[in-house]
Amino acid sequence: MSLYMLPLAIGPWQIALIVIxxxxxxxxxxxxxLMxxxxxxxxxxxxxxxxxxxEKNDKKE
Structure with missing residues (x-):
């Protein structure tokens, strides 16, 4: 995994922390x-x- 992908790697502990x-x-x-x-x-x-x-499809015809 590259260094650029590390911030996108969210595990179960991070999800639990966000929910809390x-x-x-x-x-x-x-x-x-809110939902x-x-x-x-x-x-x-x-x-x-x-x-x-x-509308885009109608203009093409």
Missing amino acids: IVLLLFGGKKIPE RGLGSGIKEFKDASKEEEI
Whole structure:
């Protein structure tokens, strides 16, 4: 593994530490709301990118 890949190598201990920090920062009740917001944002992004692709295909024809 090269030195450039080391920051990307995340193991189970690092993931557990990140989860603990997120729980401490936001609390258990706030996390589902944050995930719902994140999910809806990703869904809107996908829908917008599909619409953009359709518009590009319509202009080609």
